[in-house]
Amino acid sequence: MEPSSLGRRSKQVRAKKRIEQLKGFYIHLVVFVLVNIMIITGAVIGNMNNGESFVDSFFNFNTFSTFIFWGIGVIFHGFKVFSYNPFFSKAWEERQIQKYMDADKNEMKKYS
Secondary structure, three states: OOHHHHHHHHHHHHHHHHHHHHHHHHHHHHHHHHHHHHHHHHHHHHHHHOOOOHHHHHOOHHHHHHHHHHHHHHHHHHHHHOOOOOOOOHHHHHHHHHHHHHHHHHHHHHOO
16 A cells, blocks of 8 residues: 555544544434433422422532433533543643653762
């Protein structure tokens, strides 16, 4: 194989992997929305059948607990797929690399 075809193949593999990640995230998001609509609807109707008002049953923590905790998971999934990392940014990585390079340079100066 020619080098250009290897590069093209590599790009194609990376693009396919990226599409699979995006597709996985969007499927996760759709399932999250649909399932939570059903859970919230069922919880509100069930609470109303037990004598609570609509407002009391809707603004109950138990009604939204699955939505909240699963939502945290969806957010982190999105961070991963869209390469967003608020804690370990590129600038942080560069500072850490520079720190270790400086430490190595200082260590080498001890022995010269």
